Amino acid sequence: MNGLDGLYQQVILDHAKARHGDRVLPDADASHFERNPTCGDEITVQVRLEPGTERIAAVAWQGDGCSISMASASVLTDMAVGRTVPEFLALTEAFRTMMRSRGVGEPDEDVLEDLVAFQGVAKFVMRVKCGMLAWVAAEAATREAVTAR
């Protein structure tokens, strides 16, 4: 597999087009904006928790960026909904660890599921922030949603 195919796994290309969660969440508990100043990519992630629980009920985002950052936001939407806040934050940390790995090691597919497709991104130091953008925003929005209670 050459560098390009390793970076742009089919999962990424598909999600970059499908863009799950690319919408406005009218009744969000929190919203967080992140921007990558080096490339101008930006995203706002909104989070709603289930009433009375720490479970993520809904995630939505709006942004503009490369296929890596948009696909990452789309996968995030699929994976975050239904998790408790601690579960989601742990997943974010696992994803961050993989993205900082420079592509070395075997990612745990049981934990990361579709996110393993992003392991190739970790080899491209200039693109790691693209992959992390939505997650950093979602992490902050989730914490803010909990605090706002």
Next chain:
Amino acid sequence: MTTEAPAPAHPAAHPLTEDEVLRIRADFPILQQEVNGVPLAYLDSGATAERPVQVLDAERRFLEQDNAAVHRGAHTLAAVSTEAYEDARATVARFIGATSPSEVVWTANATDALNTVAYGIRNATAGRGGPEADRFRLRAGDEVLVTEAEHHANLVPWQELAAATGATLRWVPVDDAGCWTAEDAVARITERTRIVAFAHVSNVTGMIAPVEQVVAAAHAVGALVVLDACQSAPHRPLDVAALDVDFAAFSGHKMLGPNGIGVLWGRHELLDALPPFRTGGSMITTVTMEHADYMPAPERFEAGTQPVSQAVALAEAVRYLEAIGMDRVRDHEERLARRMLDGLAALPGITVVGPPADEPRSGLAAFVVDGVHAHDVSQYLDAKGVAVRSGHHCAQPLHRRLGVPATSRASTYVYTTEEDVDRFVAGVGEIRGWFGAEVSA
């Protein structure tokens, strides 16, 4: 400006021959390599240029044989170094048509040079510099004029200056292609205008500024003209005296020279009156515990230990460019830009920003691929060995006006071949298909 003829060709355009370009290219060790298994086509010279072996050797030779601190010490190497350092200044002065080497101030880069002017004016406004500095002092109602196309380095320092002094920052708007006109600039130059700052050549659109008309309007109201020459000094003849500007700034690393050295050129009488903003050793005449008097230019702006080997290497880069001839450098790059534009124009879904095809532009093209983000464009090209830049190119307001968060930019130089350009165009032609953007866009 008067020296610019209409596109496509200059009256006596004589681009480099293919053999000449190949000989030049052979001087650049970095271009002899493969990237991702294919020969490197380096089309990011607008960001930083590569260096020929002559420049690398000059710096190494200086460090191996001559290196010492300049303008201090009486030993042999100190004298040799000082001479080399000042000879380098004279070489750069000649290159840009300065009336004297003392009009050339070494800075860290163009950003540093522009900040030197902006902070000098700020210090003057704060009362520093005595009566000579009065000409720089900004007062309530004064205006600083820039354009919407500026690189952040020629925008943010003026924002800071305006905020610190109470002056008003105004700007010349750009059109849908990212270009501005002399008419629009002149219309915004009034009795209130004190400073007009703009890029000679845009790093995004490649537009060549109408320097002559803007300078005439600015000088008619007593405003100073600050020229960002980052994309002109390396790529076309630059004659600061003929352009009649007041200050000009450019960077060594964009013109075959080292990082860490740049140039602020200014009119002698202005530099001698402008208060320095970086103070310390080497720029003073007398220092007491309460007070210091400053040297005239250029030393008053060169506090602290200086980038000596970088200055020596930059002078070698200048000689390298002079040996080719800056008019031929320009003609070569304009021919490549034409080839690039023609190639891109034949592709569906590609929008090139900048002047229309029949107007002058420098040897670069920034573009948008419909349905594919600029990052993905440059990543795809990188896999083909073609290095282009993607992003906002330090010009966020311009990109906001163009309605895109980022563009991709291919930029040429003396070592760029037609083959580089053709590989670039071929690569761009594959991108929409590869990313599946042909239908969804």
